[in-house]
Amino acid sequence: MDLAGADPADRWRVYVDVVTGRVIHSEEQVLRATGSGLIFSPNPMVALGAPGLSPADPIPSEAYREVALLDLDDSGFLTGPWVTTEATSAAARIRRPSGDFRVTRENTGFREVMAYYHIDTAQRYLQSIGMAHAAVRVSVDASGSGSGAFFDPNTLVVTLSTGGTPDAEDAEVILHEYGHAVQNAIVFGFGQAAASRPLAEGTADYFAATFFDGVKGGAFRRGLGSWEAAGDGQTGSPPFSRVLDFHGPLGGQPLRLTEFWSGCLWSLRELFGRTRADTLAVGFLSFVPHDGGLADGAISLVAVNRLLIAAGTADRDSEAAIVEMFWERGVDARQGSIRSDVDFPPLPAVI
Ligand SMILES: [Zn+2]
Structure with a gap:
């Protein structure tokens, strides 16, 4: 039968x-088949070392990288174990029963290839570092109308819009949204409350950026979303949607909560390296309430680090390093509170 x-x-x-x-x-x-496709990793500016490149410019072939698309089903569409592009409108959707999805950005199917490859790769990576509880399958609309990218926690659909730079041409935008899906799989509703929103956004930024630090050179390393930012007309060489090296608020800078939190996570990456920091950045979600704020995030990071110490994958000194990093920024990670002796701006401030 x-x-x-x-x-x-x-x-x-x-x-x-x-x-x-x-x-x-x-x-x-x-039949689980391997297809082939062309992608940007994370965007053509990085690939070409061209911080002034604009989405309006022609993109030379050197900006693309050929990749394998793993575990496609037999439908001819981009559907696999962790992502399907079936939320994309039928008119825009690419179908290649041969498995050859090697198209460039002039073909709308390129956006689906980007979404499939980067989300599938990210999920496989999470499993490879022991984060099996972060497994979540999403459907992607890679050619959404309007502007802005978003994840719907009720339908598990990631929408990547075509206004400005098509969101799906920037892998960091794709993975920011998939980062929200991962968070939601662990703590449902995380980021919907005002207090937890900056944590959710900052964690999604960290999640997006950590995959590409190895391919970014020099000036590209301190931020993310450059291709999207260029399409939005932002200046800078390169432009960024947001940065990762914001250290406020003790330096007298206004507090930008999303960048404050991603900056804390990025500091952990500099302290402990990629794998440990990625484990902490996903692991703390198991301890933070869905409406938790900055201080809850900090104490949750300490909690998951204690598990790593107990498992022998982190040394005992690591807790002091985490606590010190937060203390310098105005957060008492042992008490789970904002330091009383510093003039911390009222929360929540600008996201
Ligand atoms: Zn977001």
Whole structure:
């Protein structure tokens, strides 16, 4: 008999002994295939070392990288275990039964390839560092109307819009939104309250940027979303949607909460390296309430670090380093509070 599972891509042929009812043999009917595609990683400015490049410019072929698209089903669309682009309108959607998705940005299907590759790669990475509880499958609308990218926690749809620079041409925008999906899988509703919103946004920024630090050179390293920012007309060489090296507020700068939090996480990356920092940045979500604020985030990071110490993957001195990093920025991570002896701006401030 042929059985269809809850997932439409999940079909099995099962041979059953009609006398005993015993399953003799079963085989999965869906062929999991490897396709090929072209991507930006994370954007053509980085690939070309061209901070002044504009989305209006022609993009030379050297800006693209050929990649494998893993575990596609047999539909000819970009559908796999962690992401499908089925939320994209049928008119814009690319279908290649051969598995050859090597198209450039002039073809709207390029946006789907970007979304499929980067989300699939990010999820596989999370599992490789032991974050199996962060497994979440999303559907992507890679050619959304209007402007702005967003994740809907109720439908698990990531919408990447085409206004300005198409969001899907900037891998850091894609992974920022997938970062929200990961957060939501661990603590439902995280970021919907005013207090937790900057934590959610800052964590999503960190999540997006951590994948590309290895390919970014020099001036690109201190921020993210350069391609999106260029499409929005922002200046800078390169321009950034947001930076990762904001240290406020003790330097007298106005407090930008999202960048404050991503800056804290990025400091942990500089202290402990990528894998440990990524583990902390996803791990703290298991301890923070859905409406938790900065101080809750800080004490939750200390809590998950204690688990790493207990597991032998972090040394005992690491807690003091985390506490000191927060203390210098005005947060008491041991008490889970804002330092009383500093003039910390009222919360929440500018996101
Ligand atoms: Zn966001």
